[in-house]
Amino acid sequence: MGAYASSEFIDMVPRSRVEWRCARRARAIGELDDIDGLVKNYSARILRFVTYSTGDPDLAETITQDTLLKAWMGRENFRGDCSVKTWLTGIAINVTRDHLRSAKFKFWRQTRSTALDVQDLAAFLPAEGSSPERQMLAREKVRELSQAVEGLSPNQRTVFLMKFVEEMPVAEISQVLGMPVNTVRTHLHRALSSVRSRMGAKL
Amino acid sequence: MTSESTIHLSDEALNDVLIGMGSSASESHLAACPLCRGKVEEFQSDLGAWNLTTLKWTEARAERAGRIQARLSGIRPARRRPPLAALGWALAVAALLAIAIPVGRESGMFGTNHGTTVASQEDSEAQIAQDNELLKAVNAAINPDEMSPLKEYDLFGRPHPRHRHRPQ
Numbered sequence: 001m002g003a004y005a006s007s008e009f010i011d012m013v014p015r016s017r018v019e020w021r022c023a024r025r026a027r028a029i030g031e032l033d034d035i036d037g038l039v040k041n042y043s044a045r046i047l048r049f050v051t052y053s054t055g056d057p058d059l060a061e062t063i064t065q066d067t068l069l070k071a072w073m074g075r076e077n078f079r080g081d082c083s084v085k086t087w088l089t090g091i092a093i094n095v096t097r098d099h100l101r102s103a104k105f106k107f108w109r110q111t112r113s114t115a116l117d118v119q120d121l122a123a124f125l126p127a128e129g130s131s132p133e134r135q136m137l138a139r140e141k142v143r144e145l146s147q148a149v150e151g152l153s154p155n156q157r158t159v160f161l162m163k164f165v166e167e168m169p170v171a172e173i174s175q176v177l178g179m180p181v182n183t184v185r186t187h188l189h190r191a192l193s194s195v196r197s198r199m200g201a202k203l
Numbered sequence: 204m205t206s207e208s209t210i211h212l213s214d215e216a217l218n219d220v221l222i223g224m225g226s227s228a229s230e231s232h233l234a235a236c237p238l239c240r241g242k243v244e245e246f247q248s249d250l251g252a253w254n255l256t257t258l259k260w261t262e263a264r265a266e267r268a269g270r271i272q273a274r275l276s277g278i279r280p281a282r283r284r285p286p287l288a289a290l291g292w293a294l295a296v297a298a299l300l301a302i303a304i305p306v307g308r309e310s311g312m313f314g315t316n317h318g319t320t321v322a323s324q325e326d327s328e329a330q331i332a333q334d335n336e337l338l339k340a341v342n343a344a345i346n347p348d349e350m351s352p353l354k355e356y357d358l359f360g361r362p363h364p365r366h367r368h369r370p371q
Contacts, residue, residue, distance in 0.1 A: 048261040124259040145253045192218045
């Protein structure tokens with residue numbers, strides 16, 4: 001089977017799709033060009049993702065900063081075949097991996113506690129006029145879910161966060177992580193089983 | 204897993220539904236079974252509350268610390284800066300140099316090049332001597348007990364054999 005030359009290949013793709021991708025890429029690069037907007041729109045989401053990936057809010061801030069900086073500096077490399085959010089998540093995963101591999105991180109992990117303060121977290125639960133009992137129950141669930149997510153293995157936690165926090169489709173998770181769809185599915189199954197059992201098997 | 208409403212969804216089928224990969228049989232079972240639907244809705248509700256809480260928490264953390272914004276605020280594309288600002292800076296620097304150089308020459312503020320070279324040469328010689336002392340000290344510290352071969356064979360102060368009985 002002969003390989004297609006790039007121009008032939010482009011001709012095979014419907015013109016409207018190519019144009020749509022180019023337009024999306026141009027829009028995204030415009031969005032990525034504005035570093036203030038990037039920080040404003042995505043820093044909290046990335047910070048949350050990385051905080052739960054590493055279990056260390058302070059390290060997560062550094063990784064979030066590195067991720068946004070890397071994205072901004074490499075914005076010309078964005079191909080436009082996924083959303084900016086997905087692209088940033090992919091960068092965050094790589095930056096997190098680099099940090100977790102570093103000897104410096106291993107040293108600090110041994111010498112200090114990195115656990116998230118779930119009591120601090122529960123204080124941010126919106127009250128919305130519910131009764132104190134319901135609020136207490138909701139706080140308890142948030143606390144349980146946080147602990148359940150923290151208890152997952154790194155792979156399970158990453159796919160869980162990508163699916164249920166970043167709301168990415170399984171195919172996109174597979175693409176970003178370079179994992180077969182079935183592997184992602186298996187990690188998600190294990191993660192869900194673990195989370196559900198830690199939450200008292202209510203599901 | 205079964206589509207019958209009397210037999211509920213298995214854990215695996217329920218997980219597939221939660222990750223958005225549920226089969227059509229599971230979906231039709233959910234439509235008919237309030238118990239299984241309730242489980243899915245409860246998980247989604249808990250997850251929604253958790254997502255909202257964690258997002259508010261990270262927003263507050265990012266805002267309160269203001270670190271990310273502050274660290275990245277210095278990094279902006281150069282082209283976004285108004286060109287007039289750069290031109291203004293260039294003019295200000297040129298004006299400052301135009302005033303400072305004649306004043307400096309008159310007051311003898313700028314010495315000759317020769318003096319500067321000598322000073323830097325002296326500095327570098329002093330630096331070399333200091334470095335040699337440091338290296339000696341390091342050598343001594345590394346091998347404090349090792350005797351110098353000159354000392355070991357008592358070669359200090361002895362005349363060289365060739366020079367012993369040199370005829371006058």
